[in-house]
Amino acid sequence: MPSREPIRYHVAMPEPQAHELHIEMEIPGLAGRDDIDLAFPVWAPGSYLVRDFCRHIYDLEVRGATGASLASVRLDKGRWRIRTGQGKVIVRYRVFAFEVSVRTSFLDDSRAFLSGTSLFFFVEGEVDRPCLLRIVPRSGWSVTTALPGLPGHAHTFRAQSYDELVDSPVEVGPHRRLAFNIDRTRFAIAMQGQTNLSRPRLLSTLRAIATTTGSIFGGFPFARYLFIIHALPHRGGGLEHANSSTLDVAGFSFEDEKGYQSFAELAAHELFHAWNVKRIHDRALGPFDYGKENYTELLWFHEGFTEYVQGLILVRAGLLAAERYLKDLAESWGRYLGHPGRNVSSLSQLSYEAWVKQYKPADNHPNRMVSYYDKGRWAGLVLDLELNLSTGGRRGIFDLFRRLWRRHGARQRPIDAGVIRREAEDLAGRSLAGYFDRFIDGKAELPVPALLKRIGIAVVASSPFAQEKSDAIKAARLLGFSGLVFSNTGDDAVVKNVVPGSPAWRAGLTYGDAVAAVGGTRVSAATVGKRLADVAPGHEVELVFFRKDELRQVRLRMARNPERRWAFTIDPKADQARRRLRRHWLGKGG
Numbered sequence: 001m002p003s004r005e006p007i008r009y010h011v012a013m014p015e016p017q018a019h020e021l022h023i024e025m026e027i028p029g030l031a032g033r034d035d036i037d038l039a040f041p042v043w044a045p046g047s048y049l050v051r052d053f054c055r056h057i058y059d060l061e062v063r064g065a066t067g068a069s070l071a072s073v074r075l076d077k078g079r080w081r082i083r084t085g086q087g088k089v090i091v092r093y094r095v096f097a098f099e100v101s102v103r104t105s106f107l108d109d110s111r112a113f114l115s116g117t118s119l120f121f122f123v124e125g126e127v128d129r130p131c132l133l134r135i136v137p138r139s140g141w142s143v144t145t146a147l148p149g150l151p152g153h154a155h156t157f158r159a160q161s162y163d164e165l166v167d168s169p170v171e172v173g174p175h176r177r178l179a180f181n182i183d184r185t186r187f188a189i190a191m192q193g194q195t196n197l198s199r200p201r202l203l204s205t206l207r208a209i210a211t212t213t214g215s216i217f218g219g220f221p222f223a224r225y226l227f228i229i230h231a232l233p234h235r236g237g238g239l240e241h242a243n244s245s246t247l248d249v250a251g252f253s254f255e256d257e258k259g260y261q262s263f264a265e266l267a268a269h270e271l272f273h274a275w276n277v278k279r280i281h282d283r284a285l286g287p288f289d290y291g292k293e294n295y296t297e298l299l300w301f302h303e304g305f306t307e308y309v310q311g312l313i314l315v316r317a318g319l320l321a322a323e324r325y326l327k328d329l330a331e332s333w334g335r336y337l338g339h340p341g342r343n344v345s346s347l348s349q350l351s352y353e354a355w356v357k358q359y360k361p362a363d364n365h366p367n368r369m370v371s372y373y374d375k376g377r378w379a380g381l382v383l384d385l386e387l388n389l390s391t392g393g394r395r396g397i398f399d400l401f402r403r404l405w406r407r408h409g410a411r412q413r414p415i416d417a418g419v420i421r422r423e424a425e426d427l428a429g430r431s432l433a434g435y436f437d438r439f440i441d442g443k444a445e446l447p448v449p450a451l452l453k454r455i456g457i458a459v460v461a462s463s464p465f466a467q468e469k470s471d472a473i474k475a476a477r478l479l480g481f482s483g484l485v486f487s488n489t490g491d492d493a494v495v496k497n498v499v500p501g502s503p504a505w506r507a508g509l510t511y512g513d514a515v516a517a518v519g520g521t522r523v524s525a526a527t528v529g530k531r532l533a534d535v536a537p538g539h540e541v542e543l544v545f546f547r548k549d550e551l552r553q554v555r556l557r558m559a560r561n562p563e564r565r566w567a568f569t570i571d572p573k574a575d576q577a578r579r580r581l582r583r584h585w586l587g588k589g590g
Contacts, residue, residue, distance in 0.1 A: 006130040006158075009120055009165070013138060013172070016109045019098040020058070025121055027089040034085055037124040038062075040078040041117040041290035044103040045167065046239050046277070049359040050293060051103075053118040054078040056096040063090045078291065079124075095119055100232065102239035102246040111173030111192055112137075113230070113246075116166025117290065127162040127287070137172050144177060144190040145170040146226040146244040163288065167241045171228045180207050182214060186224045193231030195251035201260065205319060209268045212317040216398050217405050221279055227267065238266050240273030264319050268310040276401065277302040280409035283416055297417060299351035300440065304376010308384070309397060316587045322570065325586070326457065330568040333448060336378060338563065340499050342370040343443045347379055348417065363511040366485070366497050378446045379439050383424065384585065385451040386435055390428040392577075393584035400424055449566075456574030456582035456590075461564040480535035480558025484509065486528060493528035495545075503556045509545070516551075517544040537561075 010024040030036060040054040054077055062070045062080070065088040072082045082089060095118070097105035106113045114135075123129070135143045135155040147157035147168045159165035175192040180203055187210055189202070206227060214220050226244035230236070231251030238247045247266055253259035277285065284296035296302075311328070314320035336342065350358070350372040357369055384397035403423050408415050417440070425432050438444040449459045483502020487494045493515040498504045515523060518531040519541045535541045537560040544553045570590070574582065583590040 004129055006132045007123065007126070007162075008132045008134070010134045010136070011114060011119070012136040013107055013112055016107050016112075016138065019096055019107050020094040021097050021105065021107055021112070021114070021119065023091075023093055023095060023119060025091040027084075027091070027123060029087045030084070030123075030126070031086060034083065036082050036084055036089070036126075037075070038072075038080045038082055038091065038121050039124050039291055040121050041166070042078060042292065043290070043294075044115065044117040044239070045285070045288055045294075046241075046273075047103045048293075048299065048354045050355065051118075052077065053104075056118070058094045058096065060091070060093040063092075064088065065090070091121060100230075100248070101236055102230075102248050111171070111175070112141075113192075113228075114170040114172065115246075116168065120162070120166060122162045122290065129161065131159040131162060131165045133157045133159065133165060133170075135170060135172060141173050142175060142177065143170060143172050144175065144188070144226065144228070146224060146241070163286075164242070168244060169228060169239075169241065169246055178203060182207065182211055182220075185210075185214070185220045185222065188224065188226045189229065190226065191229040191231065193251050195231035195249075195254065197231070197249075197251075197254045197263070205260065205264050206267060208317040208319055209264065209271060209313060212313050213268070213271055216313075217275055217402060221274065221410070225271075225274070235262070235266075238270040240270045240278060242274065242278045245270035245273070261314070261320060261324075264314055265310050268313045268317075269306055272306050272309060272313065273302075275405055275409060276306050280401070280404045281414055283414040286414070293355040295352055295355065297348040297351045298415075298420075299354055299372045300347035300376035300379060301417075301420060303373050304347070305380040305383075305397070307373050307377040308380030309401075312398075312587075322586045322590060326568040326570070330566040333378070333568075334564060334566045336370075336374055339366065339370045339374070341366055341368045342375060343445055344368050345370075346443055347372060347375055347440050350375065363497070367500050375446075378448055381448060382439060382446050382451060383432075383435060385455060386432065387424065387428050388581050388585055389451070389454060390430055393581045395427045396584060399427055403427065452568060454578070454581070455585055456571050456578035458567075458569045458571040460567040460569075462567075463561075464563050464565040480532065480537050480539060480541075481561040482532045482556055482558060484515070484528075484532065486515075486525060488525070491524050491526075493523050493525050503559055507543075507554045507556050509543075509554065510547075512547070514546040515543055516546060518542075532558075 005028040008026040012022040014022065042050045042052050062072050062082055064070050070082055070084065070089065072080050074080050095105065097107045100106055103115055105115045105118045132150065133147065137143050137155060143155045145157055145168050147159055150156040150158050159168065171190040171192060173192055175190045178189040178199065180187050187206065222243045224243065228244060228246045230248045232248055235250045236248030238245055247270060249263055282296045282298045284294050288294060311325055315322055315325050350369065354372060358371065380397060387395050387397065400423060404415060408419065421432065421436050439446055453459050483499035483504040484495055485497040487496040495509060495511060495513040498509050515528055517523060518528060521531055523531050535558045537558050540555050540557050542553060542555050
C-alpha cells in the first residue's frame, strides 16, 4: 500500500518586529471528501488548560490549487468547513507569537520558538497523515528539532503524523548546540540566551541524569533526544515531549549549588516523562482530542509521581547527597502541611478538576485544593515505602515503573488507575486497598513521618523558633496565630486568604480586607506579620481594617501557631533491617 501524500507546513518569519509567524499549510486532494473541517488546537498536551490558541490567528485565507478562493464557513471559535471539491487546499495565515513559555510560540529579532499546537491547523479525520515541515529562518539562524530532516532539503523535517509534528518543538536562532552519546543514543542540546551555566557541568549533569534514568528502564525508547534550554530572566518551568523537552531556566541562577540542583531536578523531571505520560500513558491522554479538555484522574501519577522520583534520580546519579535530599524533603514536607486544603479533595478528584480549578484558581483555592504535583509527590513517597516495607527492601517505585513500561508502555497499551493498582499489588505481594482507597481516592493525611521512621530515618518536628539563640527573640515570636495570609504585592496589608477555623476566620475577616493597624500600631505589608506574631497565644489584639471603603475593627484571640520545622536525617542507631530498607530507598547514599 503506497504511503499517503503528506500535509505540508511552511513557516517564515520575515518581520520579527511584528512578532508574527507566517504560516502556509498545503493539504493534498482527499479522495471522496468534497468538504473538510479545518481545526485549531485549544490546548497543549502536558499543560492542562484550555488556552484557545486560535485567538492569535490573523489574515486567514483559503485557496485552491489555481489560487482561487474556496468557500468556507466558520463552525465555531477554532473550526472552519471548507468546500474542496476533492482538490488541493492552500491555507495561509499569521500567528501572533509573543508569549514566553514552554507551551507557546515566540518570535522577536533574537530568536523564534515554535510550539506546534499554538501554530498549526489540522484536518479533522487526518491527524494520522504524514506531515512535512519547512522552516525559513532569518539569515545566520540555526534550526533545531527532534524531528528527522528530509534528505536534500534544508530546514525541512518529517513527522509521521500531526501528533508527532506538534509534539516536536523547534528552536530557531543563534543558539548554542551541544551533544553527547550514551551507547547508541544521541542526546542533543539547543541552548538559547545568556547564562552563567558551565557547559562542561551542563553536559556532565545531563549525562548523569540520562544514564541513571535509562538504567531504570533498561535502555531508551528513542534513538535521539533533544533538550531545548531557554536561559531567561526568570525560571519558567518545563514541558515534556516524546523525544525532547523544553526547559525554561533563570539564566543567571548558577552562581551556587542551588541553581544547579534546581536545573537538574527540572531536567530529570522532564526526561522521566519520556516514559511516564508520553509512553506509559493514560487512555485519556492519547490519541488526543485537541478541541476540548481531555479529562484524566491520573495526573497524581503522571505528574506527582514524576515530581517524587526526580530527586531520587539525582541521588542515584551522584548529583545530590542523600543528606541534602533528606533536608530538602523535610523542608518541603513542612510547606506541604501548611496547605489548609490538602485533605479536602482526593488526588483523583484533583487530577480530574485540574482543567477548571488548578489553573483557574478562585480566592478560596488554598482552603479547598492543593496541587496534584505536590500531594502526588507525597503519595509517590508513601507508595514507594509501602512497596519497600512489603518486600523487605527488594521492590520499590522504580520496579513499578519498570513493570508498567514493559507490560504496557513498550506494548503501546494504555493504563488506568486499575492497572497501576494491580501492578503495585503484584509487586507488594499483598492488597494495597488501604493505600489506594485512603490516599488516592480518599482524603486521609499521608503518613510520611511514620513510614520514614520504619526505614531508618530519624524524624524530628519542632517549633520553627525553637533554635533561636536569643531568648528575647523567642519570647517575641511565641507566635500567636491569626490565620491571616497576606498578598505579597503592594505596600498595603491586603488579606489574600483566611485559614478555616482560625481566629481571623471566626472573627469574620475575608479576602481583600486591608489591615491598617494591629494593637494600635500602623502596619504595612512588610510589618503586619511581625506585629501579629508579637501577640502571645491566648491574648487578644485589636485589628483595624478597611473593607472596600468602610473602616472596621475587630478583636482577635490569638491561637498557638501550628507551624513546625521538620528534620529528616539518617538514623545511625537504626537496626540492620531498617538500614537495608533505607539503602534500597536511597541507593548508595543510604
